[in-house]
Amino acid sequence: MEQDYKAKDVAQLPQTPLARARARLVELVEAPWFSNAVMALICLNAITLGLETFDRFDxxxxxxxxxxxxFVTVFVIEMVLRIAAYGPSFFRSGWNIADFVIVAGAALAASNLFAALRAFRVLRLLRVVTVVPRMRTVVRALVDSVPGIISVAIIAVLIVYVFAVIAGSLYGETHPNYFGNVFTSMYTLFQIITLEGWRDIADDVQADHPMSWIFFLTFVLVGTFTMLNLFIAIVVRVVEEEADETEEFIHEETDHVLQELKVLSAKIDELKARLPDQERP
Known part of the structure; x- marks a missing residue:
């Protein structure tokens, strides 16, 4: 898991005026009301960006x-506070770097020097991912599932290619607009995978080939339901693994704290046992 920098990490620094000021800044940026306020501003910013697309609001x-x-000014101030609080440690987290890039891009888009970037202002809404921890888990799961998704995608392409060759051989002469060549067939089959208008294609082909329903039914079962479920299964498995890792980390931290409490309790008992001896004349 990525390292998080909390107030206790800054508190371990030498208690200089600068360290105390940084500790106060960390407590500020990590306060629940501060995170909720940033989230509310991001949502309000999303609303204003959407309103700009309506002519009635000209x-x-x-x-x-x-x-x-x-909004951009507030986001920049918030970023400056976080960098000042954590110092160089701020850039050790990939999420913080992503947050910094988004805010920096928003600041550049708001300036006249980079007016072309104004079309990408909506990307600042991605800050929701960096602010909400649960969304971070989902994004990490999606990234971790990329290798598995690529493998399934390769299998899907092979299946579509095989069915495209078969369809071209069976129905290419009578329906060249659907299965004239392998690329046209793959495009048609991809449309069938999405279940968009696949019944119209099947009915057109079935008018000349009554038994073609066997081909389309087989392809829909294999190419659509099976492959789609494989994609979903991969993402769900990775999400569960991420959740298990998070739960395991919490248990380890809890056990560590309990162990420290036991040691501290034993020392307190030892001190209590010594106090009567020291108080005797």
Missing amino acids: PWRPWLHLFDLL
């Missing part, structure tokens, strides 16, 4: 731009 466009600039 008279309000200058105000919407002003609100957008205020």
Whole structure:
């Protein structure tokens, strides 16, 4: 798991005025109300960006731009506070780096020097992923599932290719618009995998080939339901593994704290046992 930098890490630094100020900043940026406020601003920013796409809000466009600039300013201030609180340790976390890149891009998009980046302002909404821990788990699971998804995708392409060759041989002469060559057949079969209009294609082919329903039914069962379930199974398995790792980490931290409490309790008992002896004349 990635390392998180909490107030206790900064508190271990020498108690200089700078260290105390950083500890206060860490307590500020890690306060629940601070995170909730940032989340609320991100949601409000999403609403204002969406309103700019409606023509009916053209008279309000200058105000919407002003609100957008205020949001960017607040995000930049928040980022500066977090960097000042954690120092160089801030950039040891991949999530913090992603958050920094998003905010920096938003600041550049708000300037006139990089007006072309204004179209990508909506990317700042991705900060929700970096702010909400549960979403981080989902993103990590998606990234970790990429190798498995690639393997399933290769199998899916092979299956589509095999069925495309078969379909071209069986129905290419009568329906060249669907199965004229292998690439046209693969495109048609991909459309069938999405279940978008596949019944119309099957009915057109079945008008000339009454037994073609066997081919389409087999392909839908194998190419759609089986492969789709494989994709879902891979993602679910990785999410469960991430959840198990998080739970295991919590248990380890809990056991460590309990062990420290036991040691501390034993020392307290030892001190209590010595106090009467020291108080005797």
